[in-house]
Each structure stands twice: as C-alpha cells, then as structure tokens.
Amino acid sequence: MLVIIGADEYGEKDVLAIMDGFRENADSWRDLLKGLKKRGLTVPPELAVGDGALGFWTALRDVFPDTREQRCWVHKTSNVLGALPKSLHDKAKADLQDIWMAETRKEANAAFDLFVETYGVKYEKAVAKR
Helix, strand or coil, X not given: CEEEEEECCCCCEEEEEEECCCCCCHHHHHHHXXXXXXXXXXXXXCEEEECCCHHHHHHHHHHCCCCEEEECHHHHHHHHHHCCXXXXXXXXXXXXXXXXXXXXXXXXXXXXXXXXXXXCCCCHHHHHCC
C-alpha cells in the first residue's frame, strides 16, 4: 500500500493519495506522484519525509527533483536500535532523540558526534544504519 500524506504550514495533515503498489518500486511511486500532478498539485512539495523505500526516493527525484528529502526518524531509530543489544535500547533511543530534538543544527551535530563516539567503536553497524 502506497500512501502520501500532506501537511500544511499549520501542521494540518490530509491523505493526498493512496493506492496498491507493486513491492514499493519506483514505477508505482512515480505513478502515484504523477497522479498528484494530474489532479492539480502545481507547487512541488518543499520536503518529503519517508521510510527507507528506495523506490520512493527514486520516483521523487524524477517527478519533483527540487523537493528536499528527509528520512523518517521513527524508521531510522528502529533500524539503529535493531542493530544494538536490547540492554542499550533505552539509552540509545534517548541519545538519538537528542539529535532530532536539538534546537539548532550545531546542537544536533554535537549530539550526533556524541552518539557516534559512544556507540561507534563497539556497534559500528548500528551507527552506519540509515
């Protein structure tokens, strides 16, 4: 199932498109995104947030090349925690939240560097997750 949810400047969300897709491939996403254009989306989205489905990102670049991309922090956190021992999950989750909840880019970069320093030596695969 492919779903696109839009949000306006006030944070109000609406389902913009939904359809069955073939294994979340780029062609399915491309059809869905082009359908939005055909139905009147004249201004490209400023930002797209999504999981790790490669097909979505490929299609987005084809249909809306100027739209900025951001990986969903829920999915990213889940992937990182999946590569860590369960005993570290609570601490690592809090450390990851320090990154995405930082008030400035500088603070986010510092929290990221601390995360890499804390977990990178012993859990390199977790730190490398996207």
